[in-house]
Each structure stands twice: as C-alpha cells, then as structure tokens.
Amino acid sequence: MDEVLADPIHKFIQLYNRDHQVPLDLVIKPGTEIFQNVPDEVNDKWFDYINEKGFFRDLPVIDGAVEAVKKLQQRYEVYIVSAAMEFRNSLEDKLDWLAEHFPFIDWKHIIFCGEKIVNVDIMIDDRIKNFSGFSGRSLLFTSPHNLLITEYERVDNWQQVLNKLM
Amino acid sequence: MDEVLADPIHKFIQLYNRDHQVPLDLVIKPGTEIFQNVPDEVNDKWFDYINEKGFFRDLPVIDGAVEAVKKLQQRYEVYIVSAAMEFRNSLEDKLDWLAEHFPFIDWKHIIFCGEKIVNVDIMIDDRIKNFSGFSGRSLLFTSPHNLLITEYERVDNWQQVLNKLM
Numbered sequence: 001m002d003e004v005l006a007d008p009i010h011k012f013i014q015l016y017n018r019d020h021q022v023p024l025d026l027v028i029k030p031g032t033e034i035f036q037n038v039p040d041e042v043n044d045k046w047f048d049y050i051n052e053k054g055f056f057r058d059l060p061v062i063d064g065a066v067e068a069v070k071k072l073q074q075r076y077e078v079y080i081v082s083a084a085m086e087f088r089n090s091l092e093d094k095l096d097w098l099a100e101h102f103p104f105i106d107w108k109h110i111i112f113c114g115e116k117i118v119n120v121d122i123m124i125d126d127r128i129k130n131f132s133g134f135s136g137r138s139l140l141f142t143s144p145h146n147l148l149i150t151e152y153e154r155v156d157n158w159q160q161v162l163n164k165l166m
Numbered sequence: 167m168d169e170v171l172a173d174p175i176h177k178f179i180q181l182y183n184r185d186h187q188v189p190l191d192l193v194i195k196p197g198t199e200i201f202q203n204v205p206d207e208v209n210d211k212w213f214d215y216i217n218e219k220g221f222f223r224d225l226p227v228i229d230g231a232v233e234a235v236k237k238l239q240q241r242y243e244v245y246i247v248s249a250a251m252e253f254r255n256s257l258e259d260k261l262d263w264l265a266e267h268f269p270f271i272d273w274k275h276i277i278f279c280g281e282k283i284v285n286v287d288i289m290i291d292d293r294i295k296n297f298s299g300f301s302g303r304s305l306l307f308t309s310p311h312n313l314l315i316t317e318y319e320r321v322d323n324w325q326q327v328l329n330k331l332m
Binding site: 079085086088091092095096106107108109110111112113114115117118119120 | 245251252254257258261262272273274275276277278279280281283284285286
C-alpha cells in the first residue's frame with residue numbers, strides 16, 4: 001500500500017513542516033528514507049507519526065492507482081498486501097482507506113501481514129525485502145528510497161504497470 | 167485463530183445465554199454452525215456479536231495451543247494466519263489477543279487476510295475452504311461444524327498436532 005497505492009511521504013513532510021518547520025519542498029535524496037533527510041534532532045519523529053491513530057486514514061492516493069487497479073482486475077485476481085502488522089494503529093485506518101478509495105476490492109482480497117509470504121504470480125512493491133524468497137515476477141515500484149537499486153524490473157508509475165501487464 | 171487457537175464458541179454461548187436464555191450447556195450438532203443451534207428468532211445475533219468491538223479480545227485460549235505453538239517453533243517457522251478481514255472490529259482485538267497469549271509470535275509472523283493464499287508447507291485450519299488451492303499438507307482441526315468431513319487428515323487437539331509434526 002504505502003508508496004505504491006498510498007502516499008505517506010507527502011503526509012510525513014506536512015507533519016514535519018507543521019511541527020519542525022522542515023520545508024514543504026523537501027527533496028528526499030535517492031536511496032535514502034525520509035527520516036534521513038530531516039534534521040537529526042527530529043529524525044525519529046517519523047515513528048511517532050506513523051504510530052498515531054489516523055496517520056494512514058487520509059493519505060493521498062498515488063496518481064493513477066485507482067484506475068490502474070480497476071483495469072488490472074479485468075485480467076487478474078488482484079490482492080492488496082500490506083505489511084501493516086508492525087503498526088497496530090494502522091489496521092483500521094488502512095482498511096477504511098481501502099474501503100473509501102478501492103471499494104471494488106473486497107475483504108477476501110485484502111491481506112495485512114508482516115512477511116509477505118503470499119502465493120501469487122506477480123508482486124508490485126517498493127521494498128525489495130518483500131521480494132525475498134518470492135519466485136514470481138517482481139515489479140519494483142519507484143520510490144525515492146529504492147532509486148539506486150538496479151537488480152529488479154522497475155515501474156515508475158501505474159501507467160507503466162499497465163503497459164507491462166495489460 | 168478462531169476454533170484453533172481461540173474459542174469463540176464458548177463466548178457465543180455466554181452471550182446467547184445472557185441475552186436470550188439459550189442454555190449454557192448448548193450442544194452444537196455435528197456438521198452445523200452455532201447459529202443453527204439456537205432459536206430461529208435469534209440466530210442472526212451471532213453476526214451482531216462478532217462485529218462488536220471487544221468480542222475477540224477476551225476469548226479463551228484453546229487447550230494446549232500456547233505450549234504446542236511454542237514447541238512447533240523449535241522446528242518450524244510458525245505463522246498465525248487469520249481470516250480476520252471480514253470483521254473490521256476484530257483486527258485490533260485479535261492483534262492484542264495474540265500479544266497477550268502468544269507474545270513469542272512477532273508481528274512479521276502474523277497475517278490477517280481474507281483468502282489464505284499463503285505460501286506455506288503445512289496448514290492447520292478448521293475450515294476446509296482455506297485448503298482450497300493449497301498444495302501443502304492440510305491438518306483439519308476438529309470443530310463441531312467440520313465433524314462430518316472425512317476427506318482431510320484430522321487433528322482433534324493440539325497434542326495430536328504435536329504427535330504428528332514433532
């Protein structure tokens with residue numbers, strides 16, 4: 001979900017700006033996480049933000065995600081698989097967010113997990129750790145933190161996903 | 167989780183008894199669900215109960231489950247996979263319940279889903295629908311509703327699971 005369907009980076013920056021005057025046009029250095037791009041004295045705040053109830057409820061949708069997932073459903077059985085389990089307070093928010101933006105995904109096709117040990121043919125993810133042990137086709141969805149990785153088939157946006165899969 | 171690690175039947179009967187005087191020693195007819203064993207006029211109440219916040223938080227642990235899962239961890243990588251996604255209000259309760267009774271299961275090994283499309287070698291479950299499409303070893307954990315099913319390898323309790331797997 002995060003950085004593939006939903007945009008937590010946008011919200012992190014807003015919160016950092018509100019609380020610590022980090023500029024709204026913050027650029028995340030390729031290959032780094034957002035918390036590595038804010039002043040040292042506040043770089044552990046991202047963990048507070050992410051654990052706050054409501055953080056995941058109003059994230060913007062990544063451009064083109066809704067339309068693309070709808071199209072993919074014409075040809076594939078689409079599952080939403082999120083490593084949500086680390087953050088107890090994210091569970092209801094994430095489910096409600098999906099119900100709002102992806103109401104055409106029914107509960108049988110939603111998975112909140114830790115390790116993504118799912119038996120699927122294609123996985124679209126921004127974190128290569130989720131491809132570990134996966135023998136299907138992996139599509140690395142571009143995000144600042146993964147820009148330096150070259151070993152995986154990459155998609156920069158949802159239009160590219162559709163170009164490859166439809 | 168339910169009817170394998172946690173005992174919702176026990177709680178259902180308590181709630182039916184409290185609200186509708188259904189006897190506490192209610193016997194569930196083999197091959198039937200609990201709601202088929204209570205008076206017609208209240209048999210849709212189970213859905214109210216199950217959707218209530220807190221329902222899953224204080225379920226009793228099935229006999230021997232904690233010790234058995236601990237032992238299985240000596241030899242296997244154990245995942246808890248629950249079809250929780252149907253019930254939004256169960257998510258936090260189930261996670262908190264696991265943290266209380268199975269603190270030795272870390273978040274990476276917990277999966278809340280709809281369809282159990284997990285890539286594992288052995289699945290212990292009380293619902294045969296979860297074995298559909300699964301090519302590993304299936305152990306059907308005995309519960310009143312599945313007593314008439316004969317096509318699967320069956321375990322009646324956690325001691326039998328240990329006898330088979332350890």
